[in-house]
Amino acid sequence: MWEAIFFWGFGGLAAALAVLVIAMKNPIHSAVALIGNMFCLAALFALLDAHFLAAIQVLVYAGAIMVLFMFVIMLLNLKAEELGRSRRTLAKGLGLVLLAWVAVRFLAEFKGEALALPAVTEDYGTIESIGRLIFGPQILPFEVASVLLLAAILGAVTIAKKRLW
């Protein structure tokens, strides 16, 4: 009962905010909508018993990545004319109608009862079980990810710097 209320609430909000992300003209408004979308997804992750990833979603996505986006948007300081005018053409209307038709046909394909999610063990999705996972069987991808992050830091600094030396 509560699960359904939370799913439809946060799921509907996530979808509505995703629409706002791609519909807003000003990137700042898109970024704020995307932060809200990520909070809703964190709530859905918690609903899926992925407690650790729900916390990481808020910390890394809403906290770090979106702040980076905000910094860049404000650093660029785009003028209204650089954002371009919004065009309401026949193509957009036709596209929306076709999209609605595809969505209706897509949802009509789903028949029968939804499968219930099975009960999970006590430590499912906790920091301890994820830690045992990434420092045990997934240690190689974990180390490669650290090299990837180092390469990304160096690459970002090299690309964004005005003059390297």
Place this chain on the structure above:
Amino acid sequence: MIGVHHYLILSVVLFALGVAGVLVRRNALILLMSIELMLNAANLAILAFARSMGDATGHGLALFVMVVAAAEAAVGLALVLAIFRHRQTVNVDEVRSLEG
């Protein structure tokens, strides 16, 4: 009752919105945000499948998706900054020197 289907359909909707953003919008920043939207939708699908299997191995994969998203956002935003510094634009249609 909420089953794995509900989460997968929501994931499809979010992913489709991300694809639509990449196809429709020409602002490089909103393009990058749409890519984040798609990566998040993929994460939701991974976690829904992990939950329906009762096996947390997929959580490691979702974590690595987040790591890749962070690296991609950092490099992508650095590229947007460098392009804006040289061309004074963030419209991806105006950045076409390599188009032959």
